[in-house]
Amino acid sequence: MNASADSYALFPAAGAWAEMLARIGEKHARLSRAAAALGVSRRHGPSLLAEIERERARIARELHAGAGQPLAGIKMNLELLDGWFQSAQGTMPKEAEEAMGRIRRLAESALGQVRSVSHRLHPPDWQNLSVTAALRLLVDESGIAERCATTLRLDPLPEEPDHAVRVALYRCAQEAISNVLRHSGATKFGLSLTSGAGLIHLALRDDGRGIPEEALKRGGIGLMSIREHARSVGGMSRIASDLDGTTIQVSVPFTED
Numbered sequence: 544m545n546a547s548a549d550s551y552a553l554f555p556a557a558g559a560w561a562e563m564l565a566r567i568g569e570k571h572a573r574l575s576r577a578a579a580a581l582g583v584s585r586r587h588g589p590s591l592l593a594e595i596e597r598e599r600a601r602i603a604r605e606l607h608a609g610a611g612q613p614l615a616g617i618k619m620n621l622e623l624l625d626g627w628f629q630s631a632q633g634t635m636p637k638e639a640e641e642a643m644g645r646i647r648r649l650a651e652s653a654l655g656q657v658r659s660v661s662h663r664l665h666p667p668d669w670q671n672l673s674v675t676a677a678l679r680l681l682v683d684e685s686g687i688a689e690r691c692a693t694t695l696r697l698d699p700l701p702e703e704p705d706h707a708v709r710v711a712l713y714r715c716a717q718e719a720i721s722n723v724l725r726h727s728g729a730t731k732f733g734l735s736l737t738s739g740a741g742l743i744h745l746a747l748r749d750d751g752r753g754i755p756e757e758a759l760k761r762g763g764i765g766l767m768s769i770r771e772h773a774r775s776v777g778g779m780s781r782i783a784s785d786l787d788g789t790t791i792q793v794s795v796p797f798t799e800d
Contacts, residue, residue: 618650674700674709674743675736678716685720687732691749696735704743704797711772712736712745715780715793718765718772719747722789727751729788738797742778745793754784769793 625643669677675697687693703709716734723729729751737744759766759782766782769791773780778795 618647618654621647621650669713670706670709673703674712677709677713678734678736681713681716681720682734685724687720687724690724691729691732694731694733696733696737698735698737700736700738700743700797702797704795705776705799707799708743708776708778708795708797711776711778711795712743712793714772715745715769715791716747718768719791722765723747723749723751727753727789731788742794742796745795747791748788750788753786754782754789759784 621643669680672680678697679695682688682693682695704712720732720734723732727749729749731750733746733748735744735746737746754766769782770780773793773795776795776799778793780794781790781792783790
């Protein structure tokens with residue numbers, strides 16, 4: 544029996560756990576689709592996107608409290624039980640030791656998934672950081688530097704933009720990095736943040752296989768989300784792609800328009 548089958552045999556709830564994470568991921572995707580499907584306008588875009596951010600935060604809090612904390616408690620109690628057994632009995636039967644190891648690994652894996660999903664929905668720290676620090680954290684924690692030769696140019700801004708503008712920049716970068724990791728097959732990735740003429744300019748480039756012309760025109764969820772986030776704060780975006788890679792440029796004002 545392989546490790547995966549063994550885990551499911553011992554813990555039938557593992558399948559339900561995977562389904563729960565899939566449902567959370569789908570709900571997260573629906574939030575982005577809702578903004579795109581409604582054709583977020585300058586008039587109602589900021590309030591709609593703010594509501595989406597609040598919903599993301601709520602899901603993340605519920606996930607952390609409802610699953611993350613109990614899993615952390617299970618892991619801690621397993622360690623306590625293991626220590627108590629060792630001190631009381633001296634040695635643990637091989638079968639029991641193997642079962643304890645499987646439970647521990649499952650708990651660690653599930654806890655890691657919960658933290659990963661929760662962080663993607665609503666990272667607890669980035670909204671309290673400067674834009675440059677938040678983007679650096681995003682790149683560091685996305686793992687893209689392990690997949691691609693990554694170049695960053697994050698110029699200090701003369702002032703911090705409005706909160707809605709900061710959220711828009713972060714979400715645009717997040718969507719672009721996600722597309723690179725999932726679809727591009729890129730070996731090189733670059734992100735820059737500069738400012739001038741009252742605007743903040745975010746540019747992301749990769750040397751991947753590019754986006755098919757029809758998909759570029761039609762726009763998937765990620766591309767639509769980038770366009771709508773930029774538009775919602777009075778900014779604009781430009782997405783260009785060919786066989787040499789993809790370039791995404793976003794320009795937004797410092798103050799929500």
